[in-house]
Amino acid sequence: xHRNELPPPNRLPSRSTPRDSALYDSLxxxxxxxxxxxxxxxLSIYMLLRGHNLPGGGFIGGLLAASAIILQIVAFGPKxxxxxxxxxxxxxxxxxxxxxxxxGLPAMxxxxxxxxxxxxxxxxxxxxxxxxxxxxxxxxxxTVIGVTTKIALLLVEEPILFPLPAMKPSPVETExxx
Amino acid sequence: MLYPLVLIALAxxxxxxxxxxxxxxxxxxGLALIPLAIFGLTxxxxxxxxxxxxxxxxxxxxxxxGLNLSFTLDGLSLLFALIITGIGTLIVGYAGHYLxxxxxxxxxxxxxxxxxxxxxxxVLAGNVLTMFVFWELTSVTSYLLIGYKHDYADARRGALHxxxxxxxxxxxxxxxxxxxxxxxxxxxxxxxxxxxDVLRAHALYPxxxxxxxxxxxxxxxxxxxxxxxxxxxxxPTPASAFLHSATMVKAGVYLMARLSPAxxxxxxxxxxxxxxxxxxxxxxxxxAMRQFDLKAMxxxxxxxxxxxxxxxxxxxxxxxxxxxxTNILAHALYKSALFMLAGVIDHECGTRDLxxxxxxxxxxxQTMVVTALALLSFGGIPVMFGFVAKELMLEAALETDLGxxxxxxxxxxxxxxxxxxxxxxxxxxxxTFLGQRSMAAMQQHITDPxxxxxxxxxxxxxxxxxxxxxxxxxxxxxxxPASAAxxxxxxxxxxxxxxxVNTALLVSLGAIAVGAGLARFGEQLANLRGWPAxxxxxxxxxxxxxxxxxxxxxxxxxxxxxxxxxxxxxxxLAMLVFVGVPFVSFGLGEIRFSLDPQLQFxxxxxxxxxxxxxxxxxxxxxxLGAIIAVSVVGAMVALLFVLFSAPDLxxxxxxxxxxxxxxxxxxxxxxxxxxxxxxxxxxxxxxxIVASLVGIMMTGLVLATATNDAFAPLAxxxxxxxxxxxxxxxxxxxxxxxxxxxxxxxxITVLFIALLGIYGLxxxxxxxxxxxxxxxxxxxPAAEPVDTQR
Numbered sequence: 023x024h025r026n027e028l029p030p031p032n033r034l035p036s037r038s039t040p041r042d043s044a045l046y047d048s049l050x051x052x053x054x055x056x057x058x059x060x061x062x063x064x065l066s067i068y069m070l071l072r073g074h075n076l077p078g079g080g081f082i083g084g085l086l087a088a089s090a091i092i093l094q095i096v097a098f099g100p101k102x103x104x105x106x107x108x109x110x111x112x113x114x115x116x117x118x119x120x121x122x123x124x125x126g127l128p129a130m131x132x133x134x135x136x137x138x139x140x141x142x143x144x145x146x147x148x149x150x151x152x153x154x155x156x157x158x159x160x161x162x163x164x165t166v167i168g169v170t171t172k173i174a175l176l177l178v179e180e181p182i183l184f185p186l187p188a189m190k191p192s193p194v195e196t197e198x199x200x
Numbered sequence: 201m202l203y204p205l206v207l208i209a210l211a212x213x214x215x216x217x218x219x220x221x222x223x224x225x226x227x228x229x230g231l232a233l234i235p236l237a238i239f240g241l242t243x244x245x246x247x248x249x250x251x252x253x254x255x256x257x258x259x260x261x262x263x264x265x266g267l268n269l270s271f272t273l274d275g276l277s278l279l280f281a282l283i284i285t286g287i288g289t290l291i292v293g294y295a296g297h298y299l300x301x302x303x304x305x306x307x308x309x310x311x312x313x314x315x316x317x318x319x320x321x322x323v324l325a326g327n328v329l330t331m332f333v334f335w336e337l338t339s340v341t342s343y344l345l346i347g348y349k350h351d352y353a354d355a356r357r358g359a360l361h362x363x364x365x366x367x368x369x370x371x372x373x374x375x376x377x378x379x380x381x382x383x384x385x386x387x388x389x390x391x392x393x394x395x396x397d398v399l400r401a402h403a404l405y406p407x408x409x410x411x412x413x414x415x416x417x418x419x420x421x422x423x424x425x426x427x428x429x430x431x432x433x434x435x436p437t438p439a440s441a442f443l444h445s446a447t448m449v450k451a452g453v454y455l456m457a458r459l460s461p462a463x464x465x466x467x468x469x470x471x472x473x474x475x476x477x478x479x480x481x482x483x484x485x486x487x488a489m490r491q492f493d494l495k496a497m498x499x500x501x502x503x504x505x506x507x508x509x510x511x512x513x514x515x516x517x518x519x520x521x522x523x524x525x526t527n528i529l530a531h532a533l534y535k536s537a538l539f540m541l542a543g544v545i546d547h548e549c550g551t552r553d554l555x556x557x558x559x560x561x562x563x564x565x566q567t568m569v570v571t572a573l574a575l576l577s578f579g580g581i582p583v584m585f586g587f588v589a590k591e592l593m594l595e596a597a598l599e600t601d602l603g604x605x606x607x608x609x610x611x612x613x614x615x616x617x618x619x620x621x622x623x624x625x626x627x628x629x630x631x632t633f634l635g636q637r638s639m640a641a642m643q644q645h646i647t648d649p650x651x652x653x654x655x656x657x658x659x660x661x662x663x664x665x666x667x668x669x670x671x672x673x674x675x676x677x678x679x680x681p682a683s684a685a686x687x688x689x690x691x692x693x694x695x696x697x698x699x700x701v702n703t704a705l706l707v708s709l710g711a712i713a714v715g716a717g718l719a720r721f722g723e724q725l726a727n728l729r730g731w732p733a734x735x736x737x738x739x740x741x742x743x744x745x746x747x748x749x750x751x752x753x754x755x756x757x758x759x760x761x762x763x764x765x766x767x768x769x770x771x772x773l774a775m776l777v778f779v780g781v782p783f784v785s786f787g788l789g790e791i792r793f794s795l796d797p798q799l800q801f802x803x804x805x806x807x808x809x810x811x812x813x814x815x816x817x818x819x820x821x822x823x824l825g826a827i828i829a830v831s832v833v834g835a836m837v838a839l840l841f842v843l844f845s846a847p848d849l850x851x852x853x854x855x856x857x858x859x860x861x862x863x864x865x866x867x868x869x870x871x872x873x874x875x876x877x878x879x880x881x882x883x884x885x886x887x888x889i890v891a892s893l894v895g896i897m898m899t900g901l902v903l904a905t906a907t908n909d910a911f912a913p914l915a916x917x918x919x920x921x922x923x924x925x926x927x928x929x930x931x932x933x934x935x936x937x938x939x940x941x942x943x944x945x946x947x948i949t950v951l952f953i954a955l956l957g958i959y960g961l962x963x964x965x966x967x968x969x970x971x972x973x974x975x976x977x978x979x980x981p982a983a984e985p986v987d988t989q990r
Contacts, residue, residue, distance in 0.1 A: 045866070074928035077847035079936060085855035092862055112959065119952050122945055137941045141927055151927055155937040158945075162937070165948040169955045170859060176962045177866045 045096045045178070055097040059106075062090035070163050071149060071156075080159035084166025091167070092174045100178045111175065115168025122161025125154040202245065202257050202271035202324055205238050205281070206334075209317030216309035228296020229652070231309055232289045235316060239285035242278065249278050249681050252690055256326060256390070272326030272389060275681025279525060280323035280447075280454060282678070283532045287446045287660065288316050291536065294656030295438035297649065298543050308348055308436065315341035319447050323454060328377045329387050331455075335373065335419075338448050339366040345439040346432045358431035361741060365418050365428040373415025373455075379408035380459075389458070393688070396462040409468055412459065420452030420506045423480045427738040429503055433495040437543030440495060445502045445535040450528060453509045457524055460513050461688025470602055473514025478613045480507025485620035489627070490726045494542040494552035497628060498535065501578070504617060505531045512593055513686070515600040515610060521687035523592035525679045526695065530577065530589035533660040533667075537574040540657035541567060544649050545632060554627065559637035563646040566654060568633045570661045575625040577664035579715070580618055580708065585664045587708070588672075588695055590618065594704035615711045622715025627722040668697050769887065772894045780897040783904070790904040803843050809836045821875060823868045831861050848932040 044052075066087035073079030094103040129138035141153035150156075212234045218227065245255055254274035261269045273281070292312060299305045318341055321334035340363075347359030381387040383402040384395040392399070399405055416422075421429040432444050443449070456473065463469050481504050488500030505527070512523045544567055545560070546552040561568050577586035597610035648654070667675050672695045680693035699705065718725070759770060813832035820826035834857035841850035879887075918931050918939060926934035936944050 045869075073930060073933045074937075075930050077851055077930065077932075079848065079930070079933040081936070082848065082851045082855060085852065085859065089855060089858055089862075092859065096862070112955070115952050115955055119945075119948050122948055126941070126945070137945070139926070139938050153927060155926070155928075155934075155941065158941055159933070159937045162944060162948055165951055169951045172955055173958055174863065174866070176958060177863065180962050 044099045048097070051097045055093045059090050059094060062093070063087055066090065066163075070159065073159060074150070074156060080162030081166055084163040085170065087163070087167045088170035088174075091171045095174055095178055100175055104175075111168045111172035113168075115165050115172060118161045118163070118165030118168055120161075121164060122158050125157040125161070128154060202255060202273055203259070203269065205241060206271075206317050206321040206324065208234065208238055208241075209313055209320055211317075213310040213313040213317070216313050217306040226296070228305070228309065229293040231296075231313075232293040234313070235285040235288035235292060238320070239282060239289060242273070242281045242285060245273060246278050249273060249275055250677055252681055252684060258326070261330075267329050268327045268388065269330055270326035270388060271324045271330075273324060274685050275678075275683070276454070276457060276525070276685035277323045279529065279678060279682040280450075281320060283529065284316060284319050284323070284447050287442065287532055287536045288312075290656045290659055291438050291442045291540070294441075294540055294543075294653060295436075297653035297656075298438055298547060299436060302436075304348065308345070308439075311341055311344045311348070312439065312442065315345065315443060315448070319451070322451055326389050327387050328381060328389060328392065331389075332370075332374055332377055335415075335451060335455075336367070336370050338443075338451060339363060339370060339419075342366070342432070342443050342448055345443060346435040348436055348439065349434065352434065355434040357742075358428075358434035361431045361738060362428045364745070365425055365741075369415045369418025369425070372411045372418075376408050376411030376413075376415060379404045379411065383408060384462075392459070393462050396465075396688070399462055400466055405463075405466075406468060409463055409466075409472075412455070412463075413472060416452035416456050417476065417510075418452070419455075420449050420510065421480075421503050422452075422476050422507060422510060423483060426480060426484060426503045427741060430496055430499045431738055433493075433499050437495070437539060437546065440499075441536045441539030441543070444499065445539050446532040449502065449506055450509070450532075453506060453513070453524070453528070456510065456513050457686045460516070460686060464513070464516060464688075470514045470516055471606070474511050474600075474602060474606060474610065475514070477507045477509070477511030477514055478610055480504065481511055481617050482507075482613045482620075485617040485624070489620045489624045489722070490728070491624075492554045492726070494545065494554065494628065494632075495539070497554075497624060498538055498542060501621065501624060502535060504621075505535070508593060508614070508617065511610065511613075512596050515596045515602065515606075517596060517599050517601060518683075518687060518691060519592055519595040519599050521683040521691065522679065522693055523589065523596040524686055525682040526592050527589040529675070529679070530585045530664070533664045534574045534577040534586055537570065537657040537661040537664070538578065541571050541574065544653060544657065547653075548646050548649060554631040557632045558635045559633070560646065561633040562637075564633070564648045566648045570654060570658050571629065571633070573661040573665055574657065575629055577661075579622045579625045579712075581712065583665070583668055583697060585667045588668050588697060590614075590708060591699065591704050594707055598703055611707060615707055618708070618711035619715040619718060622712065623719050623722045623725065626715075626719035627726065630722070668695075672696065765887075769890060772890050776890070776893055776897065779901070780893065783897065783901060787904050788900070790907070791900060792907040793903055800843075803840070806836050806839045806843065809833075822873055823871060823875065824873070826875075827861055827864050827868065830864075831857055834860075846932075848930070 066083040068083075069078035069086055070080055070083030071078075073083065091103060091107060094106060098106075126137035128140055130136055132138075137154075137158075139153055139155050141151060145151045212231070216231055248255055252275075254272055256270070256272050258268050258270040261267050292309065295309060295312065296305070299308055302308070315338060318334045318337035322331055322338060325331035325334060343359050343363040346362055347355050349355045350359075377387075380392060380399070383399050383404045384392040386392065386395075399408075418425045418428075429444060429449065433440055435444065460469070484500045484504035484507060488497050488504060491497040491500060509524055509527055509531075512520045512527065514520075515523075542552055545557065545564075548564065548567075549557060549560070551557065573584075577584035580586045580590035594611065594614055597607055597614055600607050600610065676693050676695045679695060680691060683693050684691040760767070810833050813829050813836065816829035816832070817826050820829055834853060838850045838853040838857065841847075841853060877884075918935055921939075922931040922934045923929055926938045928934040928938070
């Protein structure tokens, strides 16, 4: 009763899919985030790759990429965000750990301790020096993206927190009190 | 090459699973070729052992921990290995007949092979840590075998008891072995055995002995841990015959015998073993006499014999060592035969209750003859192998160094046990084969089993007669090196049936006479008012398990009662007690604090904004306000990182700050905009005090670690080696992915596990909502009958 009387806040027709709910419905946010997304992802990869010599690395790159995706979730809603980047983030996180772990194995094959580094003798153009630590860092990058994004999606898709399609449920207390 | 012996048995396990598809008894006998082959391979390598030497083999496994996969074949190992594989051959073949109609035969045989490999590893291990690994494997495989009929509650209970008791003892043993290794300076058995004098004088000696004996006593079912063995009789009979009479339960005896040259010779070791062993032997023999279940009867006589072996190790001396070796072999032969025969009777008659059996002599003559042979050896009747073994046991008691009192007590205990064995044996035989044909025998057509099934019990039973008559010479060659290993010095052994008229013979004959007299009254003895139920011990153990679980539940309810505030409070208090108190007691002096004179005003400003942000957070009226105030703190920390040249940390901090603000907004969006106060004033005051104390403690800790120079700083190493060895100029990242890459791997694993936790928390709770209605509907009809009964 209380809920129905309230006018829906900011619910302008959006470009997100029907029955999807942006967390904050704003044309400016949508436009900016659409433009920013590829840039942020590129930046995150740049951060990842330059990490060995300059500030950056897998953690920072992963967090950057995750914030780019979370920006999509906030601006367009989880369904649209999933459609734009159709990735299973749980699997991505698991794969990241696996991918990070396997690059410790080549050393063992050679009879050295696990995770002893191997490097290619010559740098690869555009990537830089390539070695097992860099590949391991990619595993870190993927894990961080997967974990962070998946937690955000889990929270946003939690029906108690965000019952579709309404954006903000009236607080439980007022219902009890009425 | 000793390790292939173990490897073959372990590798055979998967192949055993084919028994599901092929002709069952034939495939079992085919599989029996595997233990037979190991038997042959062991003999083929035993050359040096006959001359009193040993075969040693060492493979580095984890050299840093002193953990070698080393194997040793000496007299004692050889005796055990031959028993394991020899009896194993017969039992695997026998199992094919016994479980011919059981769909799980393949699984059963696979467990048996695994067990055999573990047991071989245990007796061949030349390193106590290697041995411990196999020791635990035998506990696990035994658990699987006892619980084989897992749809029976009794089988599950028996399996659980045996696992809890033996694995619990295993924990004590592990600590004991570690102490032993510390004291001896090596985990290699050969080093430990050579360090006997050092060990006995070492401060750790009493603790090590007590812990090791705990492990041995639980494994070998000595009082008061004996109760798990009768419960283990829930295992299919072939497993009982193999594990719980011939092999596994003797692991404890094996270890005690193995270590006695190094640890024995002190009152602690000798008297404990003699007394506990003697008590177990006598008590279990008397209890066995009064059983009505064939297998329970055999189980108690097994406990009794394990006690006898333990006692002989304690009694020590030349005869003690000889007696242990001889009795192990004699017991393995007649007891495995008896167990397999109990299985035959159970299989043919459908019961093994003595009150329902009887008069089988007309229907199962072959079985009767074999049983008679095995029982004669069990009763220690002259010319049987059991008699030879018993004479040595009496000699050990008469010749012991432990004093006249213990010697006399031991002789008396052996005499009482011998009498009880005779009564038990007679009761078993007469109630099964003699007398009236029972109801059970009336109801079905009963015959001797197929010859194949009698091979299993037949071979060891016949050997019990043939060895003393014809093969005492070659067997002495096997017993000799084994006794020498127990004695710790070379030993000349010549087993003989006839030692002339001596005290041992007289005691033995006296016991036989009394036993023969009492045997007539066997049933009256069995029906005397029983021991109180608690004497079995398993009820007490059940109660103990219940209490432990209830205690754990109560503790969990107190600590984890479900409110986040409580968790935080308890965690903070625990930190104050376990970190704060030691820090205040020992660490305060480590703080060397002085203000840097070059501190800039903007650095002070950034630092000052942090407490201001904290205070603003605490005092915020709305949730949004609190989030913003918290992010001020984060932003200032990031700024400080920039000022103190840590760009990587600063970047990470900023990104984390952004993301946690988003997460907080997501979660808080369903909560009321404003904070409400529900806590009482004193609760808030308490929380404030605890929080402040934790804050002060952490500040102190950080100051102490940052200003402490007790350890050489690591930074120069990383700075010097980052570019050269890590091939990167960004030292922070090189540390993360290379120098300390293993830590990072651990961190991302933790991150992923945290995600799984959150996933479970949110998704499972959603699932629960769907299931809940169903639960209600199923619960209702069940509730009704209870009400009507009331």
